[in-house]
Amino acid sequence: MTKDLLDYFRQKQKDYTTETVFDTQCPFCSVQCTMQLVEERVVGRSRYKVLAKDNPTSNGRLCMKGLCAHQHALHPERLQFPLLKKNGEFVRVSWEEALSFIRDRFTAIQTEFGNDAVGVYGGGSLTNEEAYLLGKFARVALKTKYIDYNGRYCMSAAAAAMNATFGIDRGLTNKLSEIPHARCILLAGTNIAECQPTIMPYFRQAKKNGAFIIVIDPRETATSELADLHIKVKPGTDAALVNGMLAVILAEGYVDEAFVKERTEGYEELKKHIEHIQLDDIAAMTGVAKEIIAFAARQYALAPTGMIFTARGVEQQTNGYMTVRNFLNLALVTGKIGKIGCGYGAVTGQGNGQGGREHGQKADQLPGYRSIENEAHRQYIASVWGVPEEELPRKGVSAYEMMQKVAAGEIKAMIMMGSNPVVSSPNARFVEQALKTLQCFVVVDLFLSETAELADVVLPTSSYLEDEGTMTNLEGRVTWRPASRKRLGEVKHDWEILCELAKVLGKGEYFSFSSAEEIFDELRVASRGGLADYYGITYERLRRERVYWPCPFLEHPGTARLFEHSFAHHDGKARLAVVENKYEKEEPTDHYPLYVTTGRVLTHYLSGTQTRRSPTLASRQIEAVMEIHPNTAKKYKIENNALVKIETKRGAAVVRSKYSYKIREDTVFVPFHWSGKQNINQITDDALDPYCKMPGFKICAARISPIVDLEKN
Structure with a gap:
């Protein structure tokens, strides 16, 4: 072929090729990595590539979920x-x-039944604007007290513990970039390498800098591979483990006496409690040798700087609140808070789990992290919304308690936005049966999810590629997510749906927004003066930078590190707490002799509604597998790669076995991203933490048996 002919064909190809670039953020985890989707149309067909963009949180990194996120957004379903x-x-x-x-x-x-007969159930992946508007919609358009969201299953234990201890709840008290300055890092119940992989380089750099890394987890994970010390604690005994560490710290004189005296309350009560702790008892309770407990305590206490991170492994328990309180005790008695390389982080799971609760989706909160039961807070928000204060509902109940009220017939209708509780709730079969009793069930979603299939009405919503808005990441940075891709069919944004619903309900005057930015400007005013103060943050500013809250005025730089000089309680002091070793939880019995615990895998996200529709991600792990120690498998006649029935008091699930020497012999692990017979949440514990109403997902007593003929079982 001649050069002229080649040039001719190349030019013709260019004539039929177009390229469009969409700037956006990953819709999945709390890191909120930035990226570009490049769409190339060649002779009427599209192909896509994803490019990472630099940002101060993940520094231009993407994990496989971010690289494949567009696949669900473009899915034919x-x-x-x-x-x-x-x-x-x-x-x-x-x-x-x-x-x-x-x-x-x-x-x-x-x-017929009163305003509270309608409930509202939100999601931790909604933008700040949509989370804010959903809370306003519940309280102004519907005038119902019943609103909560699936973030209750994410960070409620840590949030409640931080509020009680510090007076404020923000995911991390420090910047992520301070992690390399910590000389001891304690990771409890968190598998960052698989759940937030793009921030793992901070921990690797810390290790290179000489940090001693302690991982507390019943199983070996990709995160524990980085550890200098991996403590395979018995499930549910994390609080007792910390009591053992505190006993060593107090007995050996590692308490920062000056810090404790000047900046905390409750030390004498804690000291009296810890003096009665015996390491032998803690070792027997936790399954961890007392020498290991003492060694871990000394490593953390003697390090000049140190940080503690917790996640769902220790929080999704019926004593999750008190467990986190004890980890915060550890930071406070050693004075490792409010300084560079010293702090605490609750590693947020969902993309906007932080912002979602700050601005009104949580049953007891109004925008700006205000309390719905505080008269001054109610009056301020009522003035922003232009409604009488007395018309604002009072506190409702938690997410799972709403399902109980549905089952009891107290809540007779519900609107659900951005959640799939038929897969994600504990005792999910109960939730499914409850939702079937609703007289009117409305679901707003991208797909006909397992929950949406039960609805009377399903409203199509826009994806992350189409829906502009702000998110608040795990650091407390507010980020702006551009979205310029054209919406499909008759799809509307979540905020548009709420505005149109409010209009037909006769409340349109309170929801006359024409853009996400307009909603954010009202959110700024509503948050002003609150704990989560966004007033100094604007879209114009967010287009240039990511801003930490609190940011109370336009010239404010944002608050990257909390508690440098005081805590958020009225007297400026943090609260230490007495934490008992044991709380009521589901314990193994002769009939249910094993612990079953749950968690994520690298390739999937939450209920799997999105990631199971990504061909690339779904093909990497097509089904749920139960990790089981070979010795345990032999005892219960479980072959490797065989179907297994897992039973608890609440029912049964069926998954495939996978031998692993990386897990305790008394524990099996199953991820929670699948539905149907594989849905492990059908059998998880629905007992609730008395303080924060977190269900006991992580500790369930179970029995296992091989399935020879699935049809007969």
Whole structure:
């Protein structure tokens, strides 16, 4: 072929090739990595590539989930039109018909049974604007007290513990960039390497700098591979383990007496409690040798700087709140807080788990982290919203308690936005049966999820590529997510749906927004003067930088490190707490002799609604597998790679076995990203932490048996 002919064909190809670049953020975890999606259309067909963009949190890194996120957003199963269930089948309807149906049903139900007969259930992946608007919608448009969100299952234990201890809750008290300055790092119940992999370089750099890394986890993980000391604690005994460490620290004189005296309250009570702790008892309780407990305590106490990180492994327990309180005790008695390389971090799971609770999705909170029961807070928010204070509802109940009220018939209708509790809730079969009893169930989602299949109306919402807004990442940085891709079909943004619903319910004057930025500007005012103060943050500023809250005025640089001089309680002091060794939890018995614990895997996210629709991610792990120690497997006649029935008091799940020497012999591990018979949350414990209402996902007594013939079982 001649050069002229080659040039001709190349030019023709260019004539039929277009390229569009979309700037965006990953929709998954709390790191909120930035990226570009490049869409190339060649002769009418599209192909895609993803490019990482630099940012101060993940420094231009992406994990496989971020690289594949567009696959679910472009999936052919994306909902494009409103669906209404008629005679048991979904049919496409107009937005007008869908909204009119919701108005008529909600109005009739509230007229007959009262405003609180309608509940609102949100999600931790909504933008700040949409989380804020959902809270306002519940309290102004519906006037119901029943609103909560799936973030209750994420950080509620840590949030409640930080509020009680420090007077404020923010995921990390320090910048991520301070991690390399810590000389001892304690990672408890967190598998960052698989859940937030793009921040692992901070920990690797710390190790290079000489940090001693302690991992507390019943199983060996990709994170524990980095550890200098891996403590395979017996599930549910983390609080007792910390009591043992505190006993060593107090007995051997490692307490920072000056810090404790000047900046804390409750030390004498804690000291009296710890004086009665015996390491032999702690060792027997936790399954950890007393020499290891003492060694870990000395490593942390003697290090000049140190940081503690917790996540769902220690928080998703019925004593999760008190367990985190004890880890905070550890930081406070050694004075390792409020200084560079010294602090605490609750590693947020969902993309906007932090912002979602700060601005109104949580049952007891108003925007700016205000309390719905505080009269001054109520009056301020009422003035921002232009409603009488007495019309604002009072505190509702937690996410799972809402499901109990549905089952009891107290909540008769519900709108759900950005959540899939049929897969993600504890005792999920109970939740599914409860939702089936609703007189009107509305779901807003990208897909016809397992939960959406139960709905009367399903409203199609936009994806991260299409929906502009702000998110608050695990550091407490507020980030702006641009979104310029055209929406599919008749899809609307979550905030548009709420505004249109409010309009048909006769409350449109309070929801007359035309952009996400307009909503954010109202959010700024609503948060002003609150603990989570965003007033000094604007879209114009966020387009240039990521800003830490609190940021109370426009010229404020943002607060990267908390508690340098005082804590957020009225007297400026942190609160130490007495934490007992044992709390009521589900213990193994002769009938249910093993612990089953749950968690994530690298390739999937939460209920799997999105990642199971990514061909690349789904192909890497197509099903749930149960990690089991070979010795345990032999005892219960479980072959490797065989189907196994796992049973608890709540029912059974079926998964495939996988031998692993990396897990305790009394424990099996199953990820929670699958539905149907593989849904491990069908059998998880729905007992709730008395302080924060976190379910006991991580500690369930179970029995296992091989399945020879699945049809007969």
